[in-house]
Amino acid sequence: MHRRILAPGALAAASLLLAIPASAASYSPGAPGIGDPYYPYYGNGGYDVSHYDLRLQYQPATDELAGTATILARTTQDLSSFDLDFLLDVSEVRVNGVKADFATSGQHELVVTPKSPLAKDTQVTVVVRYSGVPSTKTAYGFNTWHRTPDGAVAADEPESAWWWYPSNDHPLDKATYDVSVAVPDGTQVISNGLLQSTSSKLGWTRYNWRQNKPQATYLTTLAVGKFDITTSTSEGGVPVVNAYSKDLGDNDGAARASVERTGELVDWLSGYFGPYPFSSAGGYVPNTTTGYALETQTRVYYSPKQFANGANTSVVVHELAHQWYGDDVSLKGWKDIWINEGFARYAQWLWSEHEGEGTAQELADYVYASHPADDAFWTVKPGDPGPDDQFDIAVYDRGALAIQALRNEVGDDAFFAILKGWPKEHAYGNASVADFEGYAEKVSGKSLSALFDAYLFEPTKPVAPAVKAVGAVGAVGAVGAVAQPKSWKQIEATNDVH
Numbered sequence: 001m002h003r004r005i006l007a008p009g010a011l012a013a014a015s016l017l018l019a020i021p022a023s024a025a026s027y028s029p030g031a032p033g034i035g036d037p038y039y040p041y042y043g044n045g046g047y048d049v050s051h052y053d054l055r056l057q058y059q060p061a062t063d064e065l066a067g068t069a070t071i072l073a074r075t076t077q078d079l080s081s082f083d084l085d086f087l088l089d090v091s092e093v094r095v096n097g098v099k100a101d102f103a104t105s106g107q108h109e110l111v112v113t114p115k116s117p118l119a120k121d122t123q124v125t126v127v128v129r130y131s132g133v134p135s136t137k138t139a140y141g142f143n144t145w146h147r148t149p150d151g152a153v154a155a156d157e158p159e160s161a162w163w164w165y166p167s168n169d170h171p172l173d174k175a176t177y178d179v180s181v182a183v184p185d186g187t188q189v190i191s192n193g194l195l196q197s198t199s200s201k202l203g204w205t206r207y208n209w210r211q212n213k214p215q216a217t218y219l220t221t222l223a224v225g226k227f228d229i230t231t232s233t234s235e236g237g238v239p240v241v242n243a244y245s246k247d248l249g250d251n252d253g254a255a256r257a258s259v260e261r262t263g264e265l266v267d268w269l270s271g272y273f274g275p276y277p278f279s280s281a282g283g284y285v286p287n288t289t290t291g292y293a294l295e296t297q298t299r300v301y302y303s304p305k306q307f308a309n310g311a312n313t314s315v316v317v318h319e320l321a322h323q324w325y326g327d328d329v330s331l332k333g334w335k336d337i338w339i340n341e342g343f344a345r346y347a348q349w350l351w352s353e354h355e356g357e358g359t360a361q362e363l364a365d366y367v368y369a370s371h372p373a374d375d376a377f378w379t380v381k382p383g384d385p386g387p388d389d390q391f392d393i394a395v396y397d398r399g400a401l402a403i404q405a406l407r408n409e410v411g412d413d414a415f416f417a418i419l420k421g422w423p424k425e426h427a428y429g430n431a432s433v434a435d436f437e438g439y440a441e442k443v444s445g446k447s448l449s450a451l452f453d454a455y456l457f458e459p460t461k462p463v464a465p466a467v468k469a470v471g472a473v474g475a476v477g478a479v480g481a482v483a484q485p486k487s488w489k490q491i492e493a494t495n496d497v498h
Contacts, residue, residue, distance in 0.1 A: 027117040030082035032109050034170040038334040038387040039158065041106060043170025044083040047073045047124065051175050054165050057182040057204070058189075058224055060151040066131035067181075069165050078120045081113040085159075086166035087139060088132035095126055107139040108162050134163040146288050149247060151187060151225035153286050155294050155301035157498045158334060158390075161217040171330040172430055174214035182206040183224055190223040190243050190284050192298050211297065213278055214428045216330050221296035223286050234263030238276050241299065243284035254307035255285045258316050259300075265313065265320050265351075272350060273321070274420045277328040277427065281320070293497040295322030295344070306497070314348045314487065315494045321347030329426040336432045337390050338382040338456060341498070342399025348491050349400055358485025364404035367397045369482040373461040383433045383456030393495055402455035405462075409451055410444035418443045 030046020033039070049071055056067030065088065085108050093102045095114035105111045110128075118124055134145035134152070144156035145163040154160050161167045179191040182204045193211035200206075211220075227243040234240060240263045244255055259282075266281045283300035285307075293315055294301045300319040306312060325347075326340035349360040358366075371377040380394035382402065389395070407415040418440050425431075425439055437452050454462035 027078040027080040029111075030077065030079050032083045032106065032111075034168070034172055036170060036172075036333050038390070039170075041109065042085065042159065043173060044085065044109075044168050046077050046079045046082045047075050047168065049073045049168050049173050049175040051177070052165065052167065052220075053178045053180075055180045056164070058152070059184065060187060060224055061184075063133045063135050063147060063152060064131070065134055065164060067129075067165075069126075069128045069130070071126040071128070071166070073124050073126065073168075075118050075120050075122050075124060079114075079118040081111055082118075084110040084112060084126075084128070084166040085162050085169035086110045086128075086130070087137040087162045088130045088134065088164075090128060090130045090166075092129040093126065096124060110166060128166045130166070137163060146286075146290060148225050148245065148287050150245070150287075151183075151223070153224075153288055153301070154220075154222040155296050157218050157294055159218060161220060164222055165220075167217045169217045171216035171218065171334075172332060174216050174330060174428070174430070176213065177209075177211040177215060177220060179209045179211075179220075179222065180206060181222065181224070186226065187224060188227050188229065188243075190221070190227065190229075190299060192220060192296065193278075194239065194280050195241070211279075213297075213328075215297045215327070219295065219297040219327055221294075221299055221301055223284055223301075225286055227284065227286075230260065232263055234267050234281070236263075236267040236270060236276070238263060238266050239280040240266070241280055241282040243282075245285060245287040245304075247287050248285060248304055251285075251304040251307045254309075254311045255302065255304060257311035258307060258313055259283045259285060259302060261313055261316060262300075262320065265316055266323075268351075268354070269317070269320055269324070269347065272347070272416065272419055273324040274423055277324060277423065281323070283316070283319070291496045293319050293494070295319045295326055295340075295498065297323070297327045306494070309493065312490055312493060314351060314490045315497055317347050317351045318344045318494055318497055324423040328423050328428060330430045332430045332432040332435075334387065334390060335384045337385065337395060338399045338402075338433055339431065339436055341391070341395050342382060342403055345396040345400040345491075346403040348487075348494070349404070352485060352487035352491065355487065357487035360404055360407070362483075362485045363488070363491075364401050365482050366485055366488065367401050371461070375461075378461040379459045381457050381459055383452065391498065396495070398455065402452070405451055405455055406440060406448070409448065410440070410446055414444040 033041045034043025051072040053070040058065050093100045098115045101113040103111050144160045146153040154164050161169050181189040189207035191209035196208040196210050226246045229243045232240045278298045280298050285302045290303045291305045306315050321344040325343035349363045352358045377394050380389045380392045382395045382399040
């Protein structure tokens with residue numbers, strides 16, 4: 001909200017302002033950002049969304065997207081106007097059924113001014129009609145909408161929603177979703193949760209997907225194309241839906257050999273993290289040119305490049321671990337990214353241990369010895385890396401090293417109790433690094449601030465209680481006391497994932 005400065009000549013205007021009833025004067029615009037210092041204009045203030053209903057139509061041949069978003073929210077202040085994060089062309093906005101004024105602002109803001117101001121703590125229904133060609137829209141110099149030979153994909157971090165639906169785009173504002181998309185017959189739609197129904201009419205097929213648990217906006221995904229879809233149920237009873245573009249070429253076999261193990265790996269991870277928190281699991285591999293994977297909730301996005309050198313179950317473990325660490329329990333602010341990436345990386349270390357390809361301790365030793373004290377690796381602080389280093393390899397590897405240090409400090413009984421208890425403690429909510437430290441201290445009964453400071457917040461190489469065998473690592477294999485674990489190459493191949 002911008003303060004108005006009154007010049008001496010504006011006395012009459014000031015008198016008019018004084019005449020406005022106090023109740024009306026309390027209404028003010030919602031902030032254009034939710035307050036995250038890494039991304040000041042991501043998300044918005046003044047309201048909290050509970051549900052998105054997206055009814056869309058998409059034409060792959062022209063990349064034309066049109067539809068209506070119905071957003072259910074509750075105000076958190078007296079609002080004269082509020083922002084949505086969005087880039088496509090808007091034709092109409094209604095607030096509680098009444099047409100509202102709207103205008104664009106900044107790089108990605110849609111400012112909505114309802115006909116009547118909105119009182120704090122009231123339910124609000126916002127309807128936005130829109131259309132556009134997502135691939136033609138940019139903000140801050142980039143575009144996260146990925147065209148494919150037969151369609152398109154929305155999957156990116158920390159933002160992707162702006163290109164296909166209006167939202168309060170920050171993990172602090174999680175919501176449930178209905179995503180209904182009509183596409184030409186013969187084309188399919190993949191999204192989060194479970195497919196509720198399909199219907200065909202006049203050459204178009206509509207797919208209706210539902211996510212019935214709270215979900216951060218960046219974890220919402222949309223994939224349109226021609227897929228081979230497989231369905232199964234894990235031994236533990238979790239429905240699994242996987243999809244593969246029909247034109248993956250030489251990567252097809254390796255992709256399937258990896259992603260088809262989703263049910264097995266969900267059950268295995270449940271032994272460490274507790275019951276799987278969502279209605280379904282699965283992943284999809286579209287024919288994109290990106291190099292990363294992303295933990296889009298219940299329906300993981302994998303780039304074909306993840307499987308260019310053969311099957312890689314380690315990347316599947318990483319993304320499925322996020323379903324607990326990052327999706328079920330989401331970060332409070334983007335500075336808390338360690339809770340997402342450190343634990344997903346550590347899950348890969350546990351899988352290595354399970355497969356007999358190197359224990360978590362051996363991997364910790366190797367990481368520690370691989371980076372001399374003057375390596376820039378140690379200057380990145382996983383507990384608050386800054387926006388430029390948010391996905392730096394140190395957040396992953398130094399982040400996992402911190403978790404092994406915690407394990408050594410508190411012992412396996414307390415450590416695995418922490419690992420399983422954390423998702424239950426903050427189920428479907430948000431939490432910070434400080435929250436995790438407090439929880440670990442409560443469960444273990446130990447003061448852990450010095451350990452967390454050394455591993456997560458100091459820009460120097462810690463004196464490592466995690467490391468049992470201190471040595472040096474050369475360009476190949478092992479030097480001295482520290483050998484390269486057998487799993488390392490497969491883990492290293494996932495360095496570009498989220």
